[in-house]
Amino acid sequence: MATLLQPEKVLYLVRGEKKIRVPLSQLYFCRYCSELRSLECVSHEVDSHFCPSCLENMPSAEAKLKKNRCANCFDCPCCMHTLSTRATNIPAPLPDDPTKTTMKKAYYLACGFCRWTSRDVGMADKSVASGGWQEPENPHTQRINKLIEYYQQLAQREKLERDRKKLARRRPFMPQAFSEKYGLGTRLQRQRSGAPISALYGLSLKEGEDQKEITIEPAQALDEVEPLPEDYYTRPVNLPEVTTLRQRLLQPDFQPAGASQLHPRHKHLLMKRSLRCRKCEHNLSKPEFNPTSIKFKIQLVAVSYIPEVRIMSIPNLRHMKESQVLLTLTNPVENITHVSLYTCEEEDPDDINSTAKVLVPSKELVLAGKDAAAEYDELAEPQGFQDDPDVVTFRKSNKIGFFIKVIPQREEGDVTVAFKLRHDFRNLAAPIRNTEEVEATSEAIWLTHHVELSLGPLAT
Amino acid sequence: HSDVKIAAGAVVCVESDIRGDVTIGARTVVHPKARIIAEAGPIVIGEGNLIEEQALIINSFPENILPDAEDIEPKTMSIGFNNVFEVGCVSQALKIGDNNVIESKAEVGRSVILSSGCIVGACCAVNTCEVIPENTVIYGSECLRRVQTERPQPQTLQLDFLMKILPNYHHLKKTVKASSTPARS
Numbered sequence: 001m002a003t004l005l006q007p008e009k010v011l012y013l014v015r016g017e018k019k020i021r022v023p024l025s026q027l028y029f030c031r032y033c034s035e036l037r038s039l040e041c042v043s044h045e046v047d048s049h050f051c052p053s054c055l056e057n058m059p060s061a062e063a064k065l066k067k068n069r070c071a072n073c074f075d076c077p078c079c080m081h082t083l084s085t086r087a088t089n090i091p092a093p094l095p096d097d098p099t100k101t102t103m104k105k106a107y108y109l110a111c112g113f114c115r116w117t118s119r120d121v122g123m124a125d126k127s128v129a130s131g132g133w134q135e136p137e138n139p140h141t142q143r144i145n146k147l148i149e150y151y152q153q154l155a156q157r158e159k160l161e162r163d164r165k166k167l168a169r170r171r172p173f174m175p176q177a178f179s180e181k182y183g184l185g186t187r188l189q190r191q192r193s194g195a196p197i198s199a200l201y202g203l204s205l206k207e208g209e210d211q212k213e214i215t216i217e218p219a220q221a222l223d224e225v226e227p228l229p230e231d232y233y234t235r236p237v238n239l240p241e242v243t244t245l246r247q248r249l250l251q252p253d254f255q256p257a258g259a260s261q262l263h264p265r266h267k268h269l270l271m272k273r274s275l276r277c278r279k280c281e282h283n284l285s286k287p288e289f290n291p292t293s294i295k296f297k298i299q300l301v302a303v304s305y306i307p308e309v310r311i312m313s314i315p316n317l318r319h320m321k322e323s324q325v326l327l328t329l330t331n332p333v334e335n336i337t338h339v340s341l342y343t344c345e346e347e348d349p350d351d352i353n354s355t356a357k358v359l360v361p362s363k364e365l366v367l368a369g370k371d372a373a374a375e376y377d378e379l380a381e382p383q384g385f386q387d388d389p390d391v392v393t394f395r396k397s398n399k400i401g402f403f404i405k406v407i408p409q410r411e412e413g414d415v416t417v418a419f420k421l422r423h424d425f426r427n428l429a430a431p432i433r434n435t436e437e438v439e440a441t442s443e444a445i446w447l448t449h450h451v452e453l454s455l456g457p458l459a460t
Numbered sequence: 461h462s463d464v465k466i467a468a469g470a471v472v473c474v475e476s477d478i479r480g481d482v483t484i485g486a487r488t489v490v491h492p493k494a495r496i497i498a499e500a501g502p503i504v505i506g507e508g509n510l511i512e513e514q515a516l517i518i519n520s521f522p523e524n525i526l527p528d529a530e531d532i533e534p535k536t537m538s539i540g541f542n543n544v545f546e547v548g549c550v551s552q553a554l555k556i557g558d559n560n561v562i563e564s565k566a567e568v569g570r571s572v573i574l575s576s577g578c579i580v581g582a583c584c585a586v587n588t589c590e591v592i593p594e595n596t597v598i599y600g601s602e603c604l605r606r607v608q609t610e611r612p613q614p615q616t617l618q619l620d621f622l623m624k625i626l627p628n629y630h631h632l633k634k635t636v637k638a639s640s641t642p643a644r645s
Contacts, residue, residue, distance in 0.1 A: 113581070114606060115579055115597045115612070117608070119610070
């Protein structure tokens with residue numbers, strides 16, 4: 001029975017740039033636009049960086065400098081698990097008296113999952129617990145850095161040239177005074193694009209800036225290539241020594257072919273992201289800054305605003321025979337919600353997946369508000385709603401169970417039905433009104449959602 | 461009447477389930493609720509082994525042969541020394557060498573022969589018909605393998621600790637002196 005509670009059985013339609021059908025638990029609700037938003041119709045922004053194993057926060061500038069890697073933690077190059085530091089006691093000669101030996105602690109890295117140790121690749125044990133481990137240097141770093149600098153300078157120069165041309169073209173169209181007036185505007189524009197601020201005519205300033213012209217030598221093409229070793233085709237492959245593609249590509253600098261050259265790398269940082277509605281630019285989800293906290297500062301998820309439909313029980317479905325499916329509706333808000341259901345019309349463009357006809361209750365369903373203290377209140381008074389027993393089976397605090405009638409239209413395949421759910425929504429986050437209106441009784445607006453249920457295969 | 465021969469120095473808890481012809485060497489610790497079942501032949505366990513709770517070491521008939529069908533030679537299952545059978549593992553391998561570790565909930569089939577220093581990772585099922593080379597580590601959900609440079613360390617500290625502590629909380633099975641024929645004139 002637990003399979004009926006799986007979220008993928010009930011899908012809500014999101015009318016964004018693309019029409020997406022997603023379970024309600026994966027959706028967000030912008031209460032300023034009063035619309036459902038999915039992950040594809042919001043903009044994702046990076047909030048903060050943190051290491052997943054030591055949970056240390058890192059400011060974005062530092063993260064960029066360290067190439068988004070943690071300074072303390074390492075990843076196993078073999079199975080990508082986190083490495084832990086272990087200590088052994090080794091006898092070492094005392095500095096004063098070479099004949100006597102004392103136990104000193106030596107540290108090495110070990111993986112708890114695949115039992116890889118740093119001794120496997122020949123890394124010597126260190127005498128400090130942390131900070132002694134170095135990543136191997138890439139022999140081409142210097143050349144790469146020089147190339148990057150040269151191309152950065154080239155890109156800057158090209159950008160200035162482009163800007164100069166654009167403004168030079170505009171000059172005959174704009175009178176002198178005009179450009180003075182809008183001088184600030186263009187300067188601000190230039191600030192945003194990151195180019196250095198220079199006056200419109202002060203191009204000589206730019207030439208003074210980059211005194212050092214970076215030149216690079218072009219790459220040398222070699223005629224002779226190192227020949228393959230003689231036994232390349234005949235030597236049997238030592239399979240444990242060959243690295244897998246994944247292990248190799250996790251270290252793109254070296255891409256070692258042998259497992260004895262796999263050195264551990266620093267752990268990648270993870271980031272917390274915040275979501276923003278693309279239309280109204282309000283934040284939909286903003287996590288807390290602290291990496292150990294899972295709470296949100298702003299959390300506008302759809303399950304806390306939209307009533308949720310769940311399947312409770314499905315009888316045997318037979319072709320062209322009417323059966324009753326029991327659904328539940330849960331009210332997430334604290335005030336009473338009125339819900340009406342409508343069948344989709346004949347030529348509804350949203351209704352592409354349904355394989356069965358559905359008859360929904362025609363009367364309006366009333367859901368009580370969510371009361372957090374109700375579960376502890378044993379003497380709950382009856383809620384006094386008049387329920388039609390043919391439609392509503394049970395009512396429990398903010399949840400009701402009701403029937404819909406399903407007539408499968410196809411002989412084979414899964415039965416899918418769709419209907420429209422219309423409910424009233426009170427917007428508590430109304431935009432700032434005139435201060436004369438003191439009372440914040442917000443008006444109810446009616447929202448309609450397209451819901452699809454997948455009821456599984458027909459009974460044989 | 462039971463054919464369980466427990467050498468002196470071994471710590472075998474009463475709650476463990478040992479059936480059949482089983483020989484247990486010295487300094488071996490068998491936790492409560494471990495099961496050592498010798499159905500289709502005797503089991504010989506060496507010294508210094510650590511068999512944890514709910515581990516199952518079973519010398520059973522191969523699946524497609526009925527027990528009474530033909531005269532089947534009873535094959536002896538031999539286990540070396542310094543092995544570790546972690547919680548919940550199932551071992552049917554007929555020959556296990558030394559210094560191996562079979563991690564929790566791992567399963568080792570009957571046709572596997574573990575040499576020395578092998579580690580069968582948690583939840584890995586090894587059912588092939590082969591000799592696992594020395595110092596092999598089998599890990600991961602797909603039972604990937606790699607070779608490590610050194611064998612796993614014998615669990616001497618753990619064994620010493622258990623041999624001191626377990627008798628405080630559990631009754632132990634009686635040990636039998638290994639065959640010493642008394643000299644009689």
